Amino acid sequence: MSHDPVLIWGAGAIGGTIGAYLARAGYPVTFVDTVEPHVEAIRNRGLAITGPVDSFTVKAPAFTPAQLEGRWSRILLCVKTPQTDAAMAALRPHLTQDGYVASFQNGLCEPRLAESVSPSRVMGAFINFGADWIAPGEILYGNRGAVVVGETDGRMTGRLETLHRAMRIFEPEAIKTDRIYAHLWGKLAYLTLLYAQALGDKGIGDCIARPELRLLWDEILGEATAVAAAEGVAPIGFDGFDPMAFAAGGDPARRDLSIERMVRFNRASAKTHSGIWRDLAIRKRPTEVAFQVGQISESGRRHGIPTPRVDRLVALIREIETGARPISDCNLLELAA
Numbered sequence: 001m002s003h004d005p006v007l008i009w010g011a012g013a014i015g016g017t018i019g020a021y022l023a024r025a026g027y028p029v030t031f032v033d034t035v036e037p038h039v040e041a042i043r044n045r046g047l048a049i050t051g052p053v054d055s056f057t058v059k060a061p062a063f064t065p066a067q068l069e070g071r072w073s074r075i076l077l078c079v080k081t082p083q084t085d086a087a088m089a090a091l092r093p094h095l096t097q098d099g100y101v102a103s104f105q106n107g108l109c110e111p112r113l114a115e116s117v118s119p120s121r122v123m124g125a126f127i128n129f130g131a132d133w134i135a136p137g138e139i140l141y142g143n144r145g146a147v148v149v150g151e152t153d154g155r156m157t158g159r160l161e162t163l164h165r166a167m168r169i170f171e172p173e174a175i176k177t178d179r180i181y182a183h184l185w186g187k188l189a190y191l192t193l194l195y196a197q198a199l200g201d202k203g204i205g206d207c208i209a210r211p212e213l214r215l216l217w218d219e220i221l222g223e224a225t226a227v228a229a230a231e232g233v234a235p236i237g238f239d240g241f242d243p244m245a246f247a248a249g250g251d252p253a254r255r256d257l258s259i260e261r262m263v264r265f266n267r268a269s270a271k272t273h274s275g276i277w278r279d280l281a282i283r284k285r286p287t288e289v290a291f292q293v294g295q296i297s298e299s300g301r302r303h304g305i306p307t308p309r310v311d312r313l314v315a316l317i318r319e320i321e322t323g324a325r326p327i328s329d330c331n332l333l334e335l336a337a
Helices: 013-024 036-044 081-094 110-117 158-170 180-197 204-208 211-230 252-267 275-281 293-303 308-321 330-336
Strands: 006-009 029-032 047-050 056-058 072-077 095-103 122-127 130-135 138-143 147-151 175-177
Touching (some): 006 081, 013 029, 013 047, 013 130, 013 138, 081 110, 095 110, 110 180, 147 158, 175 180, 180 211, 180 275, 180 293, 204 211, 204 252, 211 252
Parallel strands (some): 095 122, 147 175
16 A cells, blocks of 8 residues: 655654654655754664664654755654744745645644644644654654644544544554644643653652642642633543543542542653653753743733743743753742642
């Protein structure tokens, strides 16, 4: 069976893992990345997927943006959110007139993509699998997780069916939806927990399990769901996370069950810490905080909804980024105080 070519723009943890699976299945995959040693490794040695989920290596064409030639009708955008505008400017000449860009990013990037290429040429995706860029040409695939794709206007189209079929090669439980923004807001709420984990030393599961932080999770997730409601969205859960349990008037027992399930899901993963923590502790680079949980604060201000816990979380992450504050579990106690 022949497959349409796929351009993966950003061959890191997300794009590299998905692209490797598609390439292994016979899709004509081309990778684009700004890290030249990574591009050279993929082109010469191949892209190695390691870890408990799977282990294999694929060879595929790989280029930096300046080296790339040609046009594609299907581009999966997998870059960090601060790089979105620059990536869109670089990829526009490589998108066919009837093609689309699908945002495989963490955050609400779809409206920004629509400003660049028009809403009809944008698709949305939500992902929660665990992967880490380890070294040029190597990505750790730590755990499987939810994968959802959808049109931004909620239509069920032929191109959505085709993209969904491709995603099921990577994740057999991948689904297609007519409510992609509800899934994206679910992930945005969950990201508050991942950013909180990045403040300290404990892994995701162990951090969420801390009893002294139990009220903090109720409060910070309550802010996120309140803002989502103001946006007209009821966030959809995934992988143990039940966002509506933390909405105003939610059942405490339902919240406790969600916490328990999230702890179990994350403790079973070889990826113990969030990518946010890796950015701060290992790679020593800024996070995507302004484009992710910072959007909750921004939206809250527009709607007149106070978000003091989220605001403080953003401020603490900023202090770690600038070196004004060390990573420490004490930061979480301060956030909860």
